Amino acid sequence: MSDPYFQQLFADRIGGSNYGKGTEIYKFEKIKRAKRKALAEHPERTLVDFGIGENDEMAAANVRSVMAAEIDKPENRGYADNGIAAFKEAVARFMQREFQVELDPIREINHCIGTKTALAMLPAAFINPGNVTLMTVPGYPVAGTHTKYYGGEVHRLPLCVQNNFLPDLDAIPADIRKRAKLLVINYPNSPTGKVATREFYTRVIDFAMNNEVVVIQDAAHVMLSYADRPLSFLEVPGARDVGVEIHSLSKGWNMIGWRMGWVCGHERIVGALADVKDNSDSGQFIAVQKAAAAALDDPSIPRNAREKYGRRLRKLIATLRTCGFDCQMPGGTYFLYTASPKGLKGGIRFATAEAASQFLIAEHSICTVPWDDAGNFLRFSVTYEAADEAAEDALMAETGRRLKSLNLEF
Numbered sequence: 001m002s003d004p005y006f007q008q009l010f011a012d013r014i015g016g017s018n019y020g021k022g023t024e025i026y027k028f029e030k031i032k033r034a035k036r037k038a039l040a041e042h043p044e045r046t047l048v049d050f051g052i053g054e055n056d057e058m059a060a061a062n063v064r065s066v067m068a069a070e071i072d073k074p075e076n077r078g079y080a081d082n083g084i085a086a087f088k089e090a091v092a093r094f095m096q097r098e099f100q101v102e103l104d105p106i107r108e109i110n111h112c113i114g115t116k117t118a119l120a121m122l123p124a125a126f127i128n129p130g131n132v133t134l135m136t137v138p139g140y141p142v143a144g145t146h147t148k149y150y151g152g153e154v155h156r157l158p159l160c161v162q163n164n165f166l167p168d169l170d171a172i173p174a175d176i177r178k179r180a181k182l183l184v185i186n187y188p189n190s191p192t193g194k195v196a197t198r199e200f201y202t203r204v205i206d207f208a209m210n211n212e213v214v215v216i217q218d219a220a221h222v223m224l225s226y227a228d229r230p231l232s233f234l235e236v237p238g239a240r241d242v243g244v245e246i247h248s249l250s251k252g253w254n255m256i257g258w259r260m261g262w263v264c265g266h267e268r269i270v271g272a273l274a275d276v277k278d279n280s281d282s283g284q285f286i287a288v289q290k291a292a293a294a295a296l297d298d299p300s301i302p303r304n305a306r307e308k309y310g311r312r313l314r315k316l317i318a319t320l321r322t323c324g325f326d327c328q329m330p331g332g333t334y335f336l337y338t339a340s341p342k343g344l345k346g347g348i349r350f351a352t353a354e355a356a357s358q359f360l361i362a363e364h365s366i367c368t369v370p371w372d373d374a375g376n377f378l379r380f381s382v383t384y385e386a387a388d389e390a391a392e393d394a395l396m397a398e399t400g401r402r403l404k405s406l407n408l409e410f
């Protein structure tokens with residue numbers, strides 16, 4: 001294809017005049033291609049898909065009924081701007097009920113069209129050229145991408161076994177601390193499954209105060225916490241003075257496609273997000289906000305999601321252990337993040353988790369997501385489709401049968 005007249009006009013941040021010409025294939029595209037190939041070459045073998053990062057269920061029936069009723073009401077038809085009071089009040093009730101955190105729904109809460117958009121917008125409120133966003137890796141990269149769009153830099157904080165998948169804040173060099181404005185953390189953490197402790201959050205608050213950085217705690221997976229009750233950053237004394245927490249209806253309420261979340265915490269930061277947001281979108285459809293409010297008022301929804309994904313994770317761990325994996329129950333999320341095999345006993349070697357993952361898809365139709373950012377790990381998601389517990393058990397038996405026969409070496 002010849003270049004259009006505007007080829008030279010693309011901004012440097014997305015590749016400048018080379019935009020659209022790259023040949024690099026990204027991880028998730030590689031996985032999709034390998035899946036298609038495995039299905040085409042081995043139609044007789046069912047694809048065991050631990051690669052999907054989306055809930056397998058629809059939103060609860062009572063939430064869908066509210067949506068169905070609200071969609072017909074003329075008063076819901078218009079721009080929602082920065083959100084309706086009914087949703088913010090439901091958030092305030094939820095934060096009080098689950099975490100004993102009291103928030104002013106007017107000043108300290110704002111909805112967002114999914115947490116992804118809030119993570120994309122917050123750098124606009126803080127990042128000038130040369131500023132730094134501190135971000136944990138592996139992780140959800142959106143705030144970092146937008147930091148770079150604004151001429152900022154990302155300083156990576158590796159999450160590895162040696163630091164128990166918590167960032168080593170003391171290791172951040174002095175010149176980086178000086179330029180840092182944002183610290184983005186995410187607990188329960190995707191993909192590692194690690195949950196934060198109160199002590200860790202206290203250290204984060206001290207770090208933020210001492211270095212004058214703003215904390216963005218991404219709690220998208222918070223209702224999928226297994227060991228203990230879910231913990232909010234805002235429960236910890238001082239948290240509200242240094243930042244905000246971002247929540248999502250996607251994971252804990254099976255509402256991924258509904259695009260609903262919120263930002264809560266320091267009123268000045270919530271206000272700044274609302275200002276940027278007001279210049280970016282016109283708010284989520286009011287019927288969705290009302291359905292989301294009903295979802296927040298029903299504690300059984302996240303409880304059911306937690307029970308189901310917890311059960312599936314326990315079954316997966318029991319299965320993988322019989323195949324040589326050394327894995328433990330994650331603290332949260334619907335992901336199991338476990339050391340990638342180094343090869344097959346007496347056979348092929350895998351230099352990276354990506355090589356292991358590609359081998360498992362191509363040769364055995366088992367799909368996982370590889371992470372090579374801080375050590376070599378495979379992520380197994382338990383969001384696969386299975387009609388009932390018997391179907392889950394059958395899938396585990398099939399997974400165990402295929403993986404055991406490989407003689408994996410770690």
Ligand SMILES: Cc1ncc(COP(=O)(O)O)c(C=O)c1O
Pocket residue numbers: 053113114115116117140186190218220247248249250256260261
């Ligand atoms: C850690 C993390 N943060 C944020 C998001 C975005 O979620 P939402 O659907 O609320 O935009 C995801 C989605 O996968 C995630 O894993």
